[in-house]
Amino acid sequence: MGAFDLIVVGGGLVGAALAWGAQIAGANVVLLDEGDVAFRAARGNFGLVWLQGKGVGIPPYMHWSLRAGRMWPDFAERLSTAVSFDIGWRQPGGLQFCFSEAEIAKRRDIIARTQADGGDIDISILDRADLRALLPDIGDEVVGASFSSLDGHVSPLYLLRALQLAFQAAGGHYRPGFRVEHINAETGAFRASSQIGSVLGRRIVLAAGLGAAKLAPQMGLSMPVKPERGQIVVTERVKSFLPYATNCVRQSVEGTVLLGSSHEERGFDEGTDVATTAALCRTAARVFPALADATVVRSWGSLRVMTPDGLPIYEESARYPGAFAVTCHSGVTLASVHALEIGPALVQGRLPSHLSSFTSERFDVHQS
Ligand SMILES: Cc1cc2nc3c(=O)[nH]c(=O)nc-3n(C[C@H](O)[C@H](O)[C@H](O)COP(=O)(O)OP(=O)(O)OC[C@H]3O[C@@H](n4cnc5c(N)ncnc54)[C@H](O)[C@@H]3O)c2cc1C
Structure with a gap:
């Protein structure tokens, strides 16, 4: 087989979104x-498409995230149509609950800073009475919330499956079990090699989550990503009570309730612990006391892909033009722009100029 137009290394949410977007833009x-x-x-995330407060104080990230939020309806529609199943996308708006007036004041500050940076998003403060009108079962300890109609949620597993299936349905070549170990630049092309073979492509993008850190230096790139563990708890299915996305409780389309998620520095340990799962359950029961009676059926730990400043990396190698790095810690939220903007941009061989502040040079550890 000849050279592919694009090799995507990593079939998680970032890689699968890029691959589908590039394939439907006409590449092989x-x-x-x-x-x-x-x-x-x-495979272990909370499934929020969360915009309120994202990128506050960092306008390029805020505007990029908001763009992703606005593109989600079109993205979800196109993806669901391509695979003919419901990916669980809903955009009912999102609520960030507050337990004190101090927390409400912080949310007001976020709204003011978002507006100051020109953020095109409506975020309002709901007092307890407003909130009770939306959610009669809300707990007595919740004093209010911030609300944004741009926030939504999706089933992360259906999303990943849909991206992989839609990619293949559009003629893309999916190679599971292919752990890339070496990447070599050959004349006008890149060769990605694993123990089971190699593939040749005119361009290559490293989107391998935590696996990208080791591969990037081979392409003169730097992806200094580290794991941050998040634990999530899931209850049995309960009757529908929560039509909104929220910062700590999410009811799936099937009726299960996800409680999450923690932020822990535990290296590559994907485990769970009782103290953390208990804390997640306690918070959820403060918000919705009725959840105290729901049976927990599962909990898991999963690793976020974190850069040193928590912002994405979008970069083309200066040493090997045609080799790109893409990573972020909100791969659900940004899936729309990864598929519909970055995928096609990779086909053109040029990242959008408004993303130029997201190179790894900001970490001052660039590989020469
Ligand atoms: C607890 C938790 C909650 C989260 N909640 C949200 C949320 O609500 N909203 C949101 O937007 N984001 C959320 N996230 C983040 C989101 O899940 C990630 O941003 C996203 O999954 C990152 O996608 P990725 O493709 O970069 O990495 P991953 O999903 O980790 O995928 C990396 C892929 O690369 C492959 N790979 C690795 N090394 C190699 C190699 N050498 N060769 C070939 N393949 C390789 C792996 O097989 C894997 O499939 C959450 C994450 C966690 C852990």
């Missing part, structure tokens, strides 16, 4: 994924 793409042995945030 191969998506290489290590498989079930890898750390995969894509």
Whole structure:
């Protein structure tokens, strides 16, 4: 087989979104994924498309995230149509609950800073009476919330599956079990090699989550990502009570309730612990006391993909033009722009100029 137009390394949410977007933009793409042995945030996340407060104080990130939020309805529609199943996307708006007036004041500050930076998002403060009108079962300790109609949620597993299926349905080549170990620049092309073979592509993008840190230096790139553990608890299915996305409780389309998620520095440990799951349950029961009677059926730990400042990396290698790095810690939220803007941009061989502040040079550890 000749060279592909684009090799995508990593079949998690970032890689799968890029691959689908590039394939439907007309490229011949191969998506290489290590498989079930890898750390995969894509399979353990909370499923929020969360915009309120995102990127406050960092306008390029805020505007990019808001763009992603606005593109989600079109993205979800196109993806669901391509695979003919419901990916669980809903955009009912999102609520961030507050337990004190001090927390409400912080939310007001976020709204003011968002407006000061020109953020095109409506965020309002709801007092307890407003909130009770929306959610009669809300707990007595909740004094209010901030609300944004742009926030939504999705089933992360359906999203990942849909991206992989839609990519293949559009003619993309999906290679699971292909752990890339070496990447070499050959004349006008890149060769990605694993123990089971190699593929050749005119361009390559490293989107391998935590696996990208090791590969990037081979392409003169730097992706200094580290894991941050998040634990999530899931209850049995209960009757529908929560039509909104929220910062700590989410009811799936099937009726289960997700409680989450923690933020922990635990290296590559994907485990769970009782203290953390108990804390997640306690917070959820403060917000919705009736949840105290729901049976917990599962909990898990999963690793976020974090850069040193928590912002994404979008970069083309100066040493090897045609080799790109893409990573972020909100791969659900940004899936729309990754598919519909970055995927096609990779086909053109040029990242959008408004993302130029997201190179790894900001970490001052650039590989020469
Ligand atoms: C607890 C938790 C809650 C979260 N909640 C949200 C949320 O509500 N909203 C949101 O937007 N984001 C959320 N996230 C983040 C989101 O899940 C990630 O941003 C996203 O999954 C990152 O996608 P990724 O493709 O970069 O990495 P991953 O999903 O980790 O995928 C990386 C892929 O690369 C592959 N790979 C690795 N090394 C190699 C190699 N050498 N060769 C080939 N393939 C390789 C792996 O097999 C894997 O499939 C959450 C994450 C966690 C952990």
